[in-house]
Amino acid sequence: MTNIDLNRYRSVLEAKQAELVRLLRNRDGIAIERCPDALDEVQYATERELAIRNLDRESSLLRNVRAAFCRIEDGSFGVCLHCEEDISPKRLAAVPSTAFCIVCQEFADRSQCDGAETLDELLIAAA
Ligand SMILES: [Zn+2]
Numbered sequence: 001m002t003n004i005d006l007n008r009y010r011s012v013l014e015a016k017q018a019e020l021v022r023l024l025r026n027r028d029g030i031a032i033e034r035c036p037d038a039l040d041e042v043q044y045a046t047e048r049e050l051a052i053r054n055l056d057r058e059s060s061l062l063r064n065v066r067a068a069f070c071r072i073e074d075g076s077f078g079v080c081l082h083c084e085e086d087i088s089p090k091r092l093a094a095v096p097s098t099a100f101c102i103v104c105q106e107f108a109d110r111s112q113c114d115g116a117e118t119l120d121e122l123l124i125a126a127a
Contacts, residue, residue: 001078005089009096010072013065016097020062024055064097071099080104 071077078087082104091102098105 006072006077009077009092010069012096013068013072017062017065017069020058020065023058024062027051027055061097064099067099068097082107 068077071079078092079085080087080101081099083101085101087098087101091098100107
């Protein structure tokens, strides 16, 4: 991987990180709404659940992006964390924050567990 490649991935990741931080800061969707109408209550609960699911997804994406920055710094970017083979440029172009080659991704999905980082810690670190 050349420095030109790395710089390109770095700017893609920076844009992604900025976008995720902006999305995560916009947490109005989770505010607990009080409404006297039972049907509206259901509607609000559904929307709230959706907002929480999106936050979960976005915060785990942000974690991946931050981990990718660490790999750029330590020179391991573009190398699969599991089998240590190069990740294909095609896959990196599609998912620059990925830490695994396509073969290992399924394994990673199965064994992935959430770390100790909370959303707030992520937001502080990303600011
Ligand atoms: Zn692999």
